[in-house]
Amino acid sequence: MAEIDKPRREVDVPGDWTYASAPESRDIVHIRDRYGYYVGGEWLEPAETYETISPRDEEPLAAVGQATAEDVGRAVAAARTAYADGWSSLPGSERAKYLFRIARILQERSREFAVLESLNGGKPIKESRDVDLPLAAAHFFYYAGWADKLEYAFPNRRPRPVGVAGQIIPWNFPLLMLAWKVAPALACGNTVVLKPAETTPLTALLFCDVLRQAELPDGVVNIVTGDGRTGAALVESEDVDKIAFTGSTEVGKEIQRRLAGTGKRLTLELGGKAANIVFDDAALDQAVEGIVNGIYFNQGHVCCAGSRLFVQESIYEPLVAKLERRLTTLRVGDPLDKNSDVGAINSAAQLEKIRELVASGVDEGAEIYQPPCVLPEKGYWFVPTVFTNVAQSYRIAQEEIFGPVLSVLTFRTPEEAVEKANNTPYGLSAGVWTEKGSRILWMAQRLRAGVVWANTFNRFDPGSPFGGYKESGFGREGGRHGLEPYLEFEE
Ligand code: NDP
Numbered sequence: 202m203a204e205i206d207k208p209r210r211e212v213d214v215p216g217d218w219t220y221a222s223a224p225e226s227r228d229i230v231h232i233r234d235r236y237g238y239y240v241g242g243e244w245l246e247p248a249e250t251y252e253t254i255s256p257r258d259e260e261p262l263a264a265v266g267q268a269t270a271e272d273v274g275r276a277v278a279a280a281r282t283a284y285a286d287g288w289s290s291l292p293g294s295e296r297a298k299y300l301f302r303i304a305r306i307l308q309e310r311s312r313e314f315a316v317l318e319s320l321n322g323g324k325p326i327k328e329s330r331d332v333d334l335p336l337a338a339a340h341f342f343y344y345a346g347w348a349d350k351l352e353y354a355f356p357n358r359r360p361r362p363v364g365v366a367g368q369i370i371p372w373n374f375p376l377l378m379l380a381w382k383v384a385p386a387l388a389c390g391n392t393v394v395l396k397p398a399e400t401t402p403l404t405a406l407l408f409c410d411v412l413r414q415a416e417l418p419d420g421v422v423n424i425v426t427g428d429g430r431t432g433a434a435l436v437e438s439e440d441v442d443k444i445a446f447t448g449s450t451e452v453g454k455e456i457q458r459r460l461a462g463t464g465k466r467l468t469l470e471l472g473g474k475a476a477n478i479v480f481d482d483a484a485l486d487q488a489v490e491g492i493v494n495g496i497y498f499n500q501g502h503v504c505c506a507g508s509r510l511f512v513q514e515s516i517y518e519p520l521v522a523k524l525e526r527r528l529t530t531l532r533v534g535d536p537l538d539k540n541s542d543v544g545a546i547n548s549a550a551q552l553e554k555i556r557e558l559v560a561s562g563v564d565e566g567a568e569i570y571q572p573p574c575v576l577p578e579k580g581y582w583f584v585p586t587v588f589t590n591v592a593q594s595y596r597i598a599q600e601e602i603f604g605p606v607l608s609v610l611t612f613r614t615p616e617e618a619v620e621k622a623n624n625t626p627y628g629l630s631a632g633v634w635t636e637k638g639s640r641i642l643w644m645a646q647r648l649r650a651g652v653v654w655a656n657t658f659n660r661f662d663p664g665s666p667f668g669g670y671k672e673s674g675f676g677r678e679g680g681r682h683g684l685e686p687y688l689e690f691e692e
Contacts, residue, residue: 223538229313236402239406240272251427256546257580268425279420319544326537361690361691363686367441370395382678392420446468450472474599489527491634499544511611546604554603583605591609629668633648666683
């Protein structure tokens, strides 16, 4: 047989298999120099502005309006006019068309929104692209489906809209929290004044463009930007019928005090200190992925983050070893890099809070583990951290850190796991890892948490209600339950 001449080529074989950077282009996003307020379908010029920056490098992105009580009053008046002028009496099937349109436009423009979200908020692009945007669109699709079926959702109760809803949202999921709030409100026939968080206003402001594209009637959704003073003005506004708030427990309590006796409706989605509980029969590698997703997803800026890990004593050592090994493979860096697992901390203030709480953990006697990690020089960064040797009384086991910091504790029996997991002022979420279905049900019945995940964590779906017990707030968002806060019933 004739010998085949094989062409010989020198092939470059990489000596190092670490990930190369894969930056997402930001060309798709057009950021204006200056933004006003979106009121009655028009842009109002602000008297005062502040600078919104990118936490990845502290680059100034735009000047954004600091709305005063008068500006908020104009937005509320525009919402009231739109409510009375037809939105509240529009047939549900017509309202649904707008919601479907918004959902589809969000899908079409999802890359643009994802890049802007990562730029302004610091979360990795793979999360804004694969989680925030698909879920935001899904919420509009889901509630579009309910808009013409409210009588069936609540038979014999004759639902009608509440009126003008004031909505205040935080910085951890800016567009997704907007979707959670705006979609059910509109589906039920309410109009809205929304205040995004001070540090992350840009996707809400881009959303105004979507509203125009969808030809939503003017004044149905109004957006005012600014700091806590703007939020307080919205809470105090006389002509608002309902306040929906997501944020810290401290501000939530303050709002509740202010609204007491006013007759305004209120829902609060506040902080959490979720227990993620791993039994000795769990699939450990799978559990480690769930633990990592539970606390390092979105830099731990997640109200339902699994920030307290409870491990059954017999598997404590192998589990912690696997977890620490997994941490060394997390890539911390540029949020716009498609290979980044952990992005930038949202603000200097939040970074300071994380540092302070981590220092308290060390001072109180916990053992700290942080993988070797090179952080970018500019911007706000924190290395994913695990604390072991944690006592229940330590601040890192009690307080919401809202950063990439995990506290590991142990238990021996299911009863002890329940008791320790419930030993918190919060009650938003929990996770259980075990192969026994009966144990999952036993635990879920006893854990005082609004959501209990089994063999998974941080799973969201628009059809599934979300909300808390105790200091995690009251009221539910998502699912059929998420319609109720936006409806009144003639029984
Ligand atoms: P806040 O509760 O202060 O912020 C949430 C929203 O409320 C923001 O839009 C904020 O505006 C606004 N706001 C602030 N003060 C008032 C007020 N008096 N009346 C009405 N609205 C107000 O949270 P922070 O951003 O200050 O974060 C602090 C801590 O809160 C975090 O470290 C974290 O522990 C927790 N947190 C919890 C969240 C959750 O989802 N459970 C979400 C965000 C934070 P502005 O942005 O201008 O301050």
